[in-house]
């Protein structure tokens with residue numbers, strides 16, 4: 001098999017497909033150490049499945065996760081090409097990206113209001129194909145939790161894939177419009193220090209994402225909403241700690257934490 005125990009997933013609880021993640025971690029290691037340099041084609045799915053002793057669906061999941069994280073890209077009729085030896089997939093810019101710290105605060109408040117509610121509804125009748133895509137994105141996101149370079153726009157793409165699980169197109173589109181604003185340089189700046197300096201927080205975020213998707217799979221709307229709310233409160237906490245946040249906005253963010261805080265959960269660490 002050739003896959004060491006150090007390639008286990010980074011504590012992302014709730015990931016349903018550990019085999020795919022293990023394969024993805026091994027492929028990523030080879031890309032990062034230059035065995036499969038940028039520009040080369042990976043071996044075929046069948047070859048990878050044989051080499052790692054896993055099923056082709058597991059290989060496909062691994063490749064989807066690596067694609068999400070920005071390492072590889074499927075090319076029609078050619079196979080899968082290596083795009084990058086780090087998880088930074090170019091600087092995608094989004095129309096409507098938060099352009100000031102005040103807008104970052106607006107965005108966090110809007111997401112706290114809408115996102116848990118949409119996921120609560122989504123859990124009642126989740127869209128199966130979207131659940132699969134979300135699960136693969138969670139795996140892709142988990143792959144980058146041990147890297148210090150902040151993956152550009154990975155988080156908001158993951159949240160948009162989770163939003164697709166909701167079948168109501170109005171709510172889904174409203175939420176995705178909001179999520180597209182969680183991108184661009186101002187937003188990233190508020191999150192970057194925490195991402196770079198706090199490995200435990202990165203793992204916690206990966207765990208949050210896994211828990212949200214697992215709750216949706218279980219059809220547990222209350223849990224999906226609760227995990228989502230806690231995840232967003234963690235982003236608020238980060239924004240509070242951002243050293244360039246003006247005092248007036250810090251007060252507003254603190255008030256937001258009070259508004260959206262409910263009973264402390266004994267299982268939360």
Ligand SMILES: [Zn+2]
Pocket residue numbers: 155159205209231
């Ligand atoms: Zn997130």
